[in-house]
Amino acid sequence: MNIAKYCHSKGMNKEENKNFVSNIKATAKAIRSQLSYKGGMYYPISDIIKYDANSDMKCFIIDELK
Numbered sequence: 097m098n099i100a101k102y103c104h105s106k107g108m109n110k111e112e113n114k115n116f117v118s119n120i121k122a123t124a125k126a127i128r129s130q131l132s133y134k135g136g137m138y139y140p141i142s143d144i145i146k147y148d149a150n151s152d153m154k155c156f157i158i159d160e161l162k
Contacts, residue, residue, distance in 0.1 A: 099156055120153075124160035 097105075099120065103113040127144055144161070145154055 097152065097155075102152055102156070120156050120160050124157055127157070128161060 099117055100113070103116055108116060131144070141154065141158070145157060
């Protein structure tokens, strides 16, 4: 599921959709700034996302990190 379909299924309007997308981008940027280069590009998800997020949110954040 992509972000637009997710927001539509949750009944979000255009402004809420924009806020949701910007929050995902800001979260990914904050995570990316804390990562250190370890000679590769793969990190365990538990090292990247250290809080309890639902599975959809984790997918959106990981997609944004790509």
